[in-house]
Amino acid sequence: MHVLIISDIHANLTALEAVLQDANGVDATWCLGDIVGYGPDPNECVARIRGLPNLVCLLGNHDAAALGKIDIDAFNVEAKASVMWMQSTLTDESRAFLRDLPEKVIHENVTLAHGSPHNPVWEYILDLRVAQLNFSYFDTPYCFVGHTHLPVIYRMNSDMAAVRMMVPVAGEILDLKPRGLLNPGSVGQPRDRDPRASYAIYDTDTARWEYHRIAYDVPGVQKRILDAGLPLRHALRLAEGW
Numbered sequence: 001m002h003v004l005i006i007s008d009i010h011a012n013l014t015a016l017e018a019v020l021q022d023a024n025g026v027d028a029t030w031c032l033g034d035i036v037g038y039g040p041d042p043n044e045c046v047a048r049i050r051g052l053p054n055l056v057c058l059l060g061n062h063d064a065a066a067l068g069k070i071d072i073d074a075f076n077v078e079a080k081a082s083v084m085w086m087q088s089t090l091t092d093e094s095r096a097f098l099r100d101l102p103e104k105v106i107h108e109n110v111t112l113a114h115g116s117p118h119n120p121v122w123e124y125i126l127d128l129r130v131a132q133l134n135f136s137y138f139d140t141p142y143c144f145v146g147h148t149h150l151p152v153i154y155r156m157n158s159d160m161a162a163v164r165m166m167v168p169v170a171g172e173i174l175d176l177k178p179r180g181l182l183n184p185g186s187v188g189q190p191r192d193r194d195p196r197a198s199y200a201i202y203d204t205d206t207a208r209w210e211y212h213r214i215a216y217d218v219p220g221v222q223k224r225i226l227d228a229g230l231p232l233r234h235a236l237r238l239a240e241g242w
């Protein structure tokens with residue numbers, strides 16, 4: 001089975017559509033959270049995601065904040081403005097979908113979480129030390145996470161003593177070996193200085209990880225962000241991927 005692995009869509013429908021078109025022909029989609037936050041199209045993204053066949057979808061911190069589930073003061077000033085806009089823009093239907101999302105699941109023998117298996121909604125896995133600690137919090141061969149908006153693969157060596165980190169190159173196909181902690185990067189707000197939408201395709205039969213980037217109409221999304229009265233910073237960052 002070919003599974004589309006996406007995370008951190010952040011209400012960017014144009015980027016999401018570009019990914020879905022580019023990944024055409026997958027059998028299932030696993031979305032690792034943060035459908036909303038930052039971008040101008042929260043309801044459209046929720047509707048598009050929830051309509052995908054064989055969907056597994058996780059709750060992200062921005063999804064939880066938009067539902068009022070977590071303290072808004074946990075966000076910086078501009079992210080807070082975006083959370084408040086989300087809260088007033090989300091329809092009851094979108095809210096109902098987000099409210100039912102789990103924080104962590106094991107599916108097809110893969111652990112899925114937004115931030116980390118240790119602290120699913122909040123923890124950022126940004127370095128080897130945090131990655132290594134997190135290998136104790138899942139038992140499956142692989143764990144997929146999002147949240148940092150940075151594509152990365154952490155591999156535990158066979159004697160479980162050391163973790164290595166690698167950053168995949170767009171178009172790269174990797175044969176995974178247990179155990180691994182993988183991040184597909186962000187669809188709607190990449191932060192690795194590459195503005196193209198980021199995603200992966202995981203083959204459940206061969207444990208193959210195909211890593212992809214796809215360009216989309218950034219100026220169109222920037223215009224909708226500004227038209228909605230959302231912070232300028234959230235429009236600017238899309239052009240350079242930060």
Ligand code: ZN
Nearest residue numbers: 008034062147
């Ligand atoms: Zn995010």
